[in-house]
Amino acid sequence: MTRKSSYSLVPMEEFDKRFFINNPEAIRTFINVAIEDYLKDGNQKELSEALSLVVKWVGASNLARKTNMSRQGIYNAVKPTTKPAFSTVLNMLHGAGFRLTVL
Numbered sequence: 570m571t572r573k574s575s576y577s578l579v580p581m582e583e584f585d586k587r588f589f590i591n592n593p594e595a596i597r598t599f600i601n602v603a604i605e606d607y608l609k610d611g612n613q614k615e616l617s618e619a620l621s622l623v624v625k626w627v628g629a630s631n632l633a634r635k636t637n638m639s640r641q642g643i644y645n646a647v648k649p650t651t652k653p654a655f656s657t658v659l660n661m662l663h664g665a666g667f668r669l670t671v672l
Contacts, residue, residue, distance in 0.1 A: 589622055596626055597667060604669075614649050620661055621647040627665045635664035 589596050603619035606612040624632060624647055629640045636643070638660065646653040646661065653661075659669055 589626060593626070593666070596622060600662070600667065613652060616658075617647050617649045617651065620653070620658065623661060623665045623667075632661065632664050636660045 589599070599622060600619045603612070603615045607616040624643055627635075629643050632638070632643055633640045638646075638657075643661065645651055646657050662669060
């Protein structure tokens with residue numbers, strides 16, 4: 570007789586979602602690192618991933634209401650091939666409850 574394990578494997582994307590969904594501090598840290606890397610070496614992919622995480626955390630519909638952007642506009646802004654305007658990035662971060670600070 571084999572014994573069933575009491576755990577199950579979860580896809581990495583689901584793990585990421587579970588880790589970040591109730592952890593705004595982790596999201597903030599990820600966003601800060603992504604912005605620093607973008608300023609240092611132009612890593613657009615990492616910045617897009619950070620913004621995508623913000624969209625997942627807040628929810629596209631909720632973020633659309635808070636930013637006066639369309640859901641499609643939000644999804645377009647976080648595509649890895651898109652370079653969103655600085656005002657779009659600020660608007661999305663502000664809509665999610667974050668702010669950009671110069672140190």
